[in-house]
Structures are given as C-alpha cells and as structure tokens.
Amino acid sequence: MSSFLEYMSLNWDHVVELAIGHAIVVAISLAIDVVIGVSLGVLVFRRERAANVALAITSTFLTIPSFALFGIFIPIFGLGYPPTVVALVMYGLLPILRNTVAGLRSVDPAIAESAQGMGMSATQRLFRIELPLAWPVIIAGVRVSTMLLMGIAAIAAIVGGPGLGEDIFSGLARVGSVTALDLVLGGILGIVALALIFDTFFNVLGRLTTSRGIRD
Amino acid sequence: MTSEAKSSTGPQGAARLFRYLAMPIFLGLACLALYLYVSAQQLDSIEKRILNTDFLFSRVIEHIQLAVVSTVIVVVLAVTTGILLTRPGTRRVTPVIIGLANIGQAVPSIGLLVLFAITWDFGFWPAIVALVAYSFLSILRNTMVGLQQVDRSTIEAARGMGMTKMAVLFRIELPLAVPIILAGIRTALIINVGTATLATFVDAGGLGTVIDRGIRLGRDLVLVVGSVLTGVLALSIDWLAGVAEDILRPKGL
Amino acid sequence: MTDEATKESMQTGETMIRLENLSKVFPAQDEPAVDDLSMDIYEGEIVVLVGPSGCGKTTTMKMINRLIEPSSGRIFLQGEDVTKVNSDKLRRRIGYVIQQIGLFPHMTIADNIATVPKMLGWDKERTSQRIDELLETVGMDRSYRDRYPKELSGGQRQRIGVARAMAADPPVLLMDEPFGAIDPITRDRLQDEFLRLQQEIRKTIVFVTHDIDEAIKMGDRIAILKQQSKIAQYDTPEKILTDPADDFVADFIGGGASIKRLSLSSVEDIEPADWPVARLTDGYEHVQEKMRSSEKGYVLLLDVRDRPSRWVGAEDIEHEEVSLEEAGRPAVAIVEANASLYNTLDTMITSYKGSAIVVDGEGRYQGVVDFDTVLEAINAMRPEEQTRDRAKRDVQTGNGGL
Numbered sequence: 001m002s003s004f005l006e007y008m009s010l011n012w013d014h015v016v017e018l019a020i021g022h023a024i025v026v027a028i029s030l031a032i033d034v035v036i037g038v039s040l041g042v043l044v045f046r047r048e049r050a051a052n053v054a055l056a057i058t059s060t061f062l063t064i065p066s067f068a069l070f071g072i073f074i075p076i077f078g079l080g081y082p083p084t085v086v087a088l089v090m091y092g093l094l095p096i097l098r099n100t101v102a103g104l105r106s107v108d109p110a111i112a113e114s115a116q117g118m119g120m121s122a123t124q125r126l127f128r129i130e131l132p133l134a135w136p137v138i139i140a141g142v143r144v145s146t147m148l149l150m151g152i153a154a155i156a157a158i159v160g161g162p163g164l165g166e167d168i169f170s171g172l173a174r175v176g177s178v179t180a181l182d183l184v185l186g187g188i189l190g191i192v193a194l195a196l197i198f199d200t201f202f203n204v205l206g207r208l209t210t211s212r213g214i215r216d
Numbered sequence: 217m218t219s220e221a222k223s224s225t226g227p228q229g230a231a232r233l234f235r236y237l238a239m240p241i242f243l244g245l246a247c248l249a250l251y252l253y254v255s256a257q258q259l260d261s262i263e264k265r266i267l268n269t270d271f272l273f274s275r276v277i278e279h280i281q282l283a284v285v286s287t288v289i290v291v292v293l294a295v296t297t298g299i300l301l302t303r304p305g306t307r308r309v310t311p312v313i314i315g316l317a318n319i320g321q322a323v324p325s326i327g328l329l330v331l332f333a334i335t336w337d338f339g340f341w342p343a344i345v346a347l348v349a350y351s352f353l354s355i356l357r358n359t360m361v362g363l364q365q366v367d368r369s370t371i372e373a374a375r376g377m378g379m380t381k382m383a384v385l386f387r388i389e390l391p392l393a394v395p396i397i398l399a400g401i402r403t404a405l406i407i408n409v410g411t412a413t414l415a416t417f418v419d420a421g422g423l424g425t426v427i428d429r430g431i432r433l434g435r436d437l438v439l440v441v442g443s444v445l446t447g448v449l450a451l452s453i454d455w456l457a458g459v460a461e462d463i464l465r466p467k468g469l
Numbered sequence: 470m471t472d473e474a475t476k477e478s479m480q481t482g483e484t485m486i487r488l489e490n491l492s493k494v495f496p497a498q499d500e501p502a503v504d505d506l507s508m509d510i511y512e513g514e515i516v517v518l519v520g521p522s523g524c525g526k527t528t529t530m531k532m533i534n535r536l537i538e539p540s541s542g543r544i545f546l547q548g549e550d551v552t553k554v555n556s557d558k559l560r561r562r563i564g565y566v567i568q569q570i571g572l573f574p575h576m577t578i579a580d581n582i583a584t585v586p587k588m589l590g591w592d593k594e595r596t597s598q599r600i601d602e603l604l605e606t607v608g609m610d611r612s613y614r615d616r617y618p619k620e621l622s623g624g625q626r627q628r629i630g631v632a633r634a635m636a637a638d639p640p641v642l643l644m645d646e647p648f649g650a651i652d653p654i655t656r657d658r659l660q661d662e663f664l665r666l667q668q669e670i671r672k673t674i675v676f677v678t679h680d681i682d683e684a685i686k687m688g689d690r691i692a693i694l695k696q697q698s699k700i701a702q703y704d705t706p707e708k709i710l711t712d713p714a715d716d717f718v719a720d721f722i723g724g725g726a727s728i729k730r731l732s733l734s735s736v737e738d739i740e741p742a743d744w745p746v747a748r749l750t751d752g753y754e755h756v757q758e759k760m761r762s763s764e765k766g767y768v769l770l771l772d773v774r775d776r777p778s779r780w781v782g783a784e785d786i787e788h789e790e791v792s793l794e795e796a797g798r799p800a801v802a803i804v805e806a807n808a809s810l811y812n813t814l815d816t817m818i819t820s821y822k823g824s825a826i827v828v829d830g831e832g833r834y835q836g837v838v839d840f841d842t843v844l845e846a847i848n849a850m851r852p853e854e855q856t857r858d859r860a861k862r863d864v865q866t867g868n869g870g871l
Contacts, residue, residue: 065410072443114571119560154324195322211575213617
C-alpha cells in the first residue's frame with residue numbers, strides 16, 4: 001500500500017496525463033453517441049418496427065467483444081484515435097438510443113394531444129414538450145454509456161489509443177518488477193476515479209437541466 | 217417449445233421463425249465468407265500455424281470453457297447473494313448495490329485480469345476469478361431488481377394463506393424470478409465471452425490469442441479471422457442463450 | 470343555460486361553425502365513425518354533443534380543429550372554409566380542453582398559459598398581462614404563476630387548462646369531457662363557475678360529454694348523436710325534454726326526464742304564495758294578530774335585516790312563555806332566487822312544513838313557495854303537452870283542427 005502511494009506521488013503527472021487522454025476520448029465518443037443516439041431515437045420512437053431494428057442492431061454491437069471490434073478496425077482505420085473512437089461510439093450507442101426511445105414513449109399521450117390541439121407543429125412539440133419531458137431518462141442512459149465506455153476505453157491501448165489502459169498494459173509487460181502492480185493499480189483506480197467524476201458531473205447536469213416541475 | 221411457438225401457423229408463425237433463424241443464417245454466411253476468403257489466400261508459414269482447424273478449434277474450446285465456467289460460478293454466487301440481500305431485513309442494501317454496480321461497470325475488465333495475474337498467477341483459474349469479479353455486480357444488481365419486482369401483493373396473499381417465508385421464497389418468488397435469472401445468465405454469458413477475449417493476455421488462451429497475434433505479428437488476415445470468429449462465437453452463444461431463455465421461461469409469464 | 474334575452478339574440482347571430490356533410494372512415498373499420506354530419510353552431514352558444522360511447526362525438530369535435538382529418542365534407546369557421554388550411558395554424562385560433570387536461574408538467578403555470586400567445590408572437594408585456602387576467606377570470610390567485618402543475622389539485626389544474634385554452638382569446642373553444650376526471654362536488658362547482666364565466670366572455674363552445682345531465686345543465690343547444698354521429702335531435706334542452714324526437718332520444722334522456730326539466734326553471738319563475746310575515750321586533754301581539762288573520766297557521770319571523778329567522782305556529786305564541794327569538798323553530802329550508810325548481814323541491818321535501826323560503830343574493834326574504842305553488846307552476850309548464858293532448862282529442866272526437 002505505502003509503495004503504491006509513493007508511486008502515485010512520484011508519477012502523479014504521468015497518471016494525470018493519461019487520465020486526461022482517457023477522459024477526452026470517452027467524452028468525444030459520448031458526444032457523438034448523444035448526437036446519433038438521440039437523433040435516431042427521435043426518428044424511430046413512433047415506429048415500432050424501425051425502433052426494433054435500430055435497437056437490435058445497436059445491441060448486437062454490445063454483444064461483440066470489444067477486443068474483437070478494436071482489432072478488426074485496425075486494418076480499416078489504422079491505429080490510435082480512429083479505431084478507438086469508432087469502437088467506443090458503437091458501444092455507447094445502445095443505452096442512449098434505448099433510453100431516448102423509452103423516454104419519448106413515456107410522455108403522457110394526453111400532454112402530447114393537448115400540445116397538438118393547441119396548434120404546436122410536430123417540431124415544436126418535439127423540442128418544447130417531448131424532449132424536455134424525456135430528458136431525465138435520456139440523461140440516465142448517458143450515465144450508463146459513460147460507465148461502459150470508461151471500462152472499455154482501457155482496451156484502446158492495444159490499438160495504440162490513448163488512456164489509462166496504457167499503464168495497465170505496461171504493468172502487464174513488466175510482470176515481476178516492483179512497478180508492475182503499481183502501474184496496474186494506478187490504471188484501474190484512475191479509471192474508477194474518472195468514472196466517479198463523470199457520473200457526478202452528469203448527475204448534477206441532469207438536476208440542473210431538468211425542470212423543477214418534473215424532478216421527483 | 218412454448219405454446220406460443222406451437223401456434224406457428226400462418227404469417228405470424230413464419231415471422232417468428234424468421235426472427236429466430238435470422239441470426240444463425242447471418243452467422244453461417246459470415247463464417248462461410250470468411251472460410252472462402254482465407255482459402256483463397258496464400259498463407260505464409262506464420263499464418264499457417266495459426267489459421268488451421270486444430271489451432272483455431274482449441275482456442276474456441278478454451279474460450280467457451282472460460283465463458284461457461286465463469287458464468288456458472290457468477291450466477292450461483294450472484295443469485296444467492298441477491299436472494300439474501302432482498303429479504304425484508306436486508307432490503308435497504310439494494311440502492312447501495314445498485315449504485316456500486318453502476319460505478320463498477322467502469323472498472324476495466326483488462327485491469328482485473330492483469331491484477332489477478334500479477335497478484336496471484338497467470339493461467340486459467342485466476343482468469344476465472346477475474347471474470348467472476350467483473351460480472352458479479354451486474355448480475356447481482358439485475359437479480360435484486362428482478363426479485364424486488366415480484367409483486368408485493370402476490371407475496372402478501374401467499375403469506376396470508378399461511379405460507380412460511382421459506383415456502384414463499386421457493387414456491388412464489390423464485391419461480392416468478394426465473395425469467396430474471398435466465399436473463400441474468402444470458403447477460404453474464406455475454407459479458408464473460410467478451411472479457412474472455414482478453415484472457416490471452418494472462419495466458420488463459422481463448423480466441424483473443426488469434427487477434428493478439430495478428431496485431432503483434434502484423435498479420436491483418438490473422439487479425440481479421442480472429443475478430444470475426446470471436447464476434448461469431450459471441451453472437452452464437454447469445455442466440456443460443458436467447459432460444460434457451462424462451463424455451464425455459466415458465467408459461468403464463 | 471343562458472337567460473331568455475341572450476338566447477333570442479343567439480338565434481339571429483352569426484354562424485360561427487358550419488359542418489357540411491362531414492364523414493370520417495378509419496382505415497381499419499368497415500363502418501364510418503361519422504357519417505355525413507351537417508350542423509351549424511351559432512356565435513356565443515354552448516352546443517353540447519352527447520351520445521352513447523362510440524357514437525363518434527369526440528371524433529366529430531376533433532374534426533373541427535382537424536386533430537382528426539375528415540374523410541369527406543367541409544368545415545367552415547367564421548364563414549371561412551378551413552378544411553384544407555394549415556392545421557397547426559388553425560388550432561391556434563381554437564381553444565382545446567381535454568379530460569385529462571394535459572398541462573405541461575415541466576413548465577410553470579404561467580408558461581403553460583403563455584403557450585399559444587408565444588406561438589403567435591405576442592410580446593412579453595401583453596402576455597404577462599393576459600396571464601394575470603386569466604388567472605383572475607378562473608378564480609385563482611396570481612401567486613400560482615410560478616407554481617408547477619404537480620403542486621395543483623385536480624380542480625385547479627382543470628381551471629388552468631381552461632385558462633390556457635382561452636389565452637389567445639380564440640372565438641371558439643372545444644371541450645372534450647373537460648370535467649370528466651373531477652370529483653362530483655368539484656365538478657358541480659366548476660360547471661357553475663364556467664357558466665358564469667360564459668356569461669362574461671360569450672365564447673362559442675362545442676362541448677362533448679356522455680352525461681345527459683351535464684348536457685342539459687351546460688348546453689344552450691344539445692345534439693343527441695346516434696351511432697356514426699347521426700343526429701337524433703339537435704335542439705334546446707327544454708324542447709328535447711318536453712318533446713323527444715324518437716325512442717332513442719327518450720331512452721337516452723332516461724327516466725326522470727320530467728323532473729330533469731325542473732332543473733331548467735328557477736324558483737324566481739314562480740309566484741310565491743301569500744304568507745304571513747312579521748319581524749322579531751314586532752312583539753307578541755302583532756304576531757298573534759297576523760296569525761289570526763291568515764289561514765296558514767304559521768308565521769315567518771324576520772330579523773332586523775329582513776332575513777328569515779324563525780317559524781312560529783299558533784301553539785308557540787299562545788302562552789308567551791319565551792321571547793320571540795326562541796319561539797317556534799329556526800327557519801332552515803332556504804333557497805336563493807336563482808335556484809332551480811329541482812333544487813327547490815329537494816329542499817322542500819326535507820323541510821318541516823313542505824315549504825321553502827326564497828331569499829335574494831343578500832339573504833333577504835322574498836317569498837315562500839310550498840308544494841301547492843310549485844305544482845301550479847309545473848302545470849303551467851305543460852301548455853304544449855296540453856295543446857297536443859287537446860289536438861289529439863279533437864281529432865278523435867271529430868272536432869275541427871285548430
């Protein structure tokens with residue numbers, strides 16, 4: 001334990017640097033996921049078959065082992081950022097899509113009807129009524145995706161991607177030396193710490209952006 | 217087959233059959249395409265050592281062993297713990313577990329594998345422990361949420377009829393929770409098949425070996441074969457689990 | 470229902486809404502939901518669409534603001550053919566209130582009400598004033614502006630729903646069972662308030678309900694609809710009750726139609742009986758004098774403000790044992806002048822001597838009605854029936870027609 005703390009204090013800069021890289025790649029992928037996931041959800045939530053197809057496809061992404069996905073992207077996208085981001089985007093899509101669809105469908109039909117009856121166009125209804133009401137559920141989906149991507153991003157190191165996975169693999173490579181365990185622990189704990197930070201952030205963001213009228 | 221599937225007459229039955237068969241057909245075609253592609257290639261000596269039936273088959277078996285063994289263990293542990301933690305006395309723990317499980321999803325599977333390898337040993341069993349550790353919280357959470365959803369009024373009716381708590385557990389709650397448990401098994405399988413892909417890094421074998429070698433040796437063909445086979449294996453197991461889930465689900469639920 | 474004078478002016482008023490040969494066929498069904506419906510709705514009247522479930526009344530109403538598009542036929546609003554215009558824009562000219570209300574939970578009350586004005590581009594000042602106006606109109610305090618729907622009771626939410634529908638001051642309001650989800654006591658009160666409101670604002674209102682009693686209470690004219698929205702009868706409540714067009718209408722009104730008619734007349738339509746009245750301050754002699762000079766056997770004592778206080782009978786004042794304030798029994802069967810005959814009868818049945826005291830808005834004595842006077846009034850209401858019976862008799866006995 002004490003050696004780990006010593007290691008941390010000595011290598012703080014390095015760990016933080018990796019952590020930032022980790023955070024950035026996750027954040028970028030999440031942002032893309034939100035754009036694609038929410039847009040797709042808006043498009044399909046009223047059509048059962050289209051929704052089922054979209055959900056089935058994105059859930060297949062999650063079934064495919066991440067290592068395989070990262071691997072197969074190397075010949076296509078090369079090393080480093082591109083395969084990492086593409087794979088992460090594919091993984092993070094399902095929770096957000098699923099929650100967008102569920103959230104939009106959960107809007108009380110009476111509310112949607114009265115909005116339409118008052119003369120709101122479909123676009124106005126979407127942005128002023130349906131999305132704001134579905135928002136808490138959508139944010140919950142974003143939080144799930146974040147946790148998923150945090151863990152999976154560790155594998156990115158294999159394809160030369162950024163993040164704390166690098167330390168885990170370094171630790172693996174140096175098995176037997178004193179620093180191996182420290183490196184691995186640093187990697188794991190760094191990711192967990194990042195996860196907590198991101199989760200808190202989304203928790204607070206969710207509260208702030210959710211109208212008081214629908215907060216429990 | 218369940219009574220639903222028996223009524224497979226007419227367009228409804230045909231649609232259901234198609235949905236069941238869509239995946240295996242797709243996977244079969246993928247394998248066929250892969251096979252044809254590889255056969256058409258000129259393999260160098262390195263590739264030949266990897267891309268042969270024996271080697272690949274052994275890796276597949278290793279992979280399945282890792283996945284199945286870890287799933288059995290984690291389901292036993294998680295369901296038991298889940299039952300224990302949803303008793304009236306312990307129910308308050310549920311939100312804590314859910315919170316932990318949510319964060320726990322962020323713990324990198326590769327991290328756990330390497331951690332156990334360094335602190336204990338490389339090889340099959342430490343990998344199993346890591347796999348169990350990784351999937352435990354998810355399955356636990358799903359089990360607890362599922363058990364909680366068992367309708368309170370059903371239990372109340374049962375207690376009102378004079379059933380003991382144990383009887384209620386075994387004759388009401390567990391049977392009603394079977395779908396949840398089945399879903400949990402399926403989820404665990406999928407998670408563990410995925411994590412087992414990384415087992416190669418701790419000398420536990422599996423198809424990840426093929427992928428890894430493809431990367432390290434710079435052989436794209438090997439890499440592609442490894443990735444595709446892994447994906448096919450994962451989707452096949454998922455499909456099988458889904459079919460089993462449908463068959464085993466009690467009627468009336 | 471509105472008073473006679475206004476009713477007259479309504480008949481000659483503009484046609485606000487005209488439905489011409491409206492039909493609606495839903496794809497999955499063989500029979501049309503609405504079959505060739507034509508009706509006119511005049512400016513400022515409340516028209517109630519009422520009928521059994523599935524008769525298409527809600528579908529008909531929703532075709533007016535084209536939430537459901539007609540399969541054929543035309544709709545005219547203020548003389549303009551709106552069958553094909555942009556439906557979103559059309560709906561901003563029509564207020565719409567539904568049973569479940571549909572307030573937007575994530576917006577404050579003020580924002581809810583401001584929805585249509587905002588869409589129409591009103592400036593903030595005007596909108597804010599309008600919100601205050603409306604809150605006052607529906608009887609709610611300005612402090613509700615910043616509350617959220619979840620903080621309001623069902624009755625309050627319904628009021629806000631009505632306020633929201635009226636925000637942009639549309640000439641027409643469509644209301645689909647607006648009081649259906651409220652408890653009966655609140656519903657009664659809301660209906661009364663709404664009728665009072667209508668006296669002020671004079672909107673053209675199309676009101677859908679399955680409750681014939683609500684229809685009778687609220688409607689200036691009622692359209693009783695059969696399956697596929699075929700009109701069985703489209704007339705004033707009085708005419709429907711006294712002269713149902715066919716068995717369907719008669720069945721729909723149900724038993725007690727005649728009694729229901731009593732809810733359409735008010736007690737001020739009746740000549741009150743001649744009843745001996747005195748003041749508490751008059752003293753025993755005066756009261757005994759009154760008692761002797763009338764045949765009624767009971768005298769009503771009023772307080773200093775002319776409000777009915779006590780009933781005293783002959784035995785009560787014979788011996789002058791107690792003061793007038795404590796003699797006899799308290800007068801409790803009291804109705805206001807605008808109470809319906811229905812409610813008056815109800816009060817009378819439980820009263821001591823089968824009579825009800827009529828008072829004005831301030832509680833001051835107006836007169837007394839008893840069963841005799843009410844019966845006389847009911848009989849006088851039956852002139853049409855008597856005319857019909859007489860005509861029938863004449864035909865049968867061979868007397869010449871009138």
